[in-house]
């Protein structure tokens with residue numbers, strides 16, 4: 529039994545569409561006696577809550593002594609009498625993935641475009657975006673076509689498709705008027721009967737067969753990875769937020785890109801433009817709207833004494849910045865990093881990435897471009913991932929500095945060290961000691977400043993300690 533559950537969890541984790549029932553699960557707690565307690569979430573109305581639990585506004589209002597159903601508060605606990613989970617028409621939350629359209633979502637959830645549009649105040653259904661949370665009334669359309677058209681992908685068989693869509697194999701065969709011995713081939717169209725709620729609702733143009741962005745929504749100052757699969761060999765290029773999206777292609781049809789979102793980038797919805805060039809010259813352009821959230825970074829003021837103040841002089845800082853930016857913007861096709869990154873120091877974190885900074889009562893026009901670790905002078909600086917040393921020298925502002933190129937546009941820097949143990953050209957391994965903590969350069973005390981650039985943009989390196997890329 530445990531194996532079956534584990535297998536099902538694995539299958540659901542592999543499905544491209546992502547259905548979030550976490551909000552419902554977190555906010556709804558069944559109590560003894562058959563009553564459910566619902567904690568009101570942001571943007572919820574009594575109408576939506578009633579729909580979700582298959583009950584009425586009046587029933588909830590009466591059970592909770594609410595005089596005016598227009599006024600409920602976020603965090604308020606509501607008793608839901610006779611709550612029905614997964615009731616027909618119950619509202620669920622679906623997070624939009626790249627390539628999904630309202631039309632396909634309506635088909636997958638057996639509802640209508642109008643229902644999705646009105647429940648989410650959407651005036652133009654073409655303008656949904658990846659990372660958007662849509663309220664969808666599952667099964668609301670009695671007359672909706674209870675099947676979707678599916679494009680077979682490379683390596684798939686009828687049984688694997690049946691498992692993927694949680695449909696019985698014989699229903700899949702009947703829906704397509706075929707037998708188990710009928711050969712299926714990539715790009716063949718198949719009807720999937722009564723698609724499960726978490727089925728693929730994407731509508732990608734050929735030659736794309738999958739398009740994933742993670743994490744989604746994207747966040748200011750963080751890295752996103754893009755993984756696109758095509759039916760055959762292709763070359764991909766793209767742009768997002770004014771920067772190029774640089775792809776690495778493996779096995780001809782697997783395309784990966786890492787993209788850094790600037791800490792000062794605006795939050796909002798931005799078009800990611802991808803162009804796919806096939807060997808015969810066919811070009812396919814695709815624009816996907818992607819949500820970028822605010823990083824919620826704090827502010828701080830740094831006081832530098834008169835001596836260090838000279839290191840705020842642009843004539844000192846600018847040439848060093850240009851040199852460092854050039855080295856940190858390297859793009860090497862070989863990938864050295866593998867899996868999660870380690871920490872470069874065992875010291876406590878004393879300053880996070882992204883904090884808006886003012887120096888000596890100046891304006892908050894800079895931000896902390898890395899993560900600071902406390903550490904006694906002489907404690908080890910460790911390479912968090914494999915790579916090639918591309919800079920190892922003393923700089924006026926950054927002190928004794930080391931820069932490691934990890935490949936695929938991922939470059940990390942280590943500032944203010946006492947000693948540097950590596951030389952330019954050295955190949956370092958994850959966990960290798962590369963230097964010692966110090967207070968050289970523009971520093972107010974012994975610490976290691978760890979910095980990461982992705983495709984020429986400074987990002988939060990700690991994300992890489994917690995999330996596996998690509």
Ligand SMILES: [Zn+2]
Nearest residue numbers: 898899900977
């Ligand atoms: Zn720092």
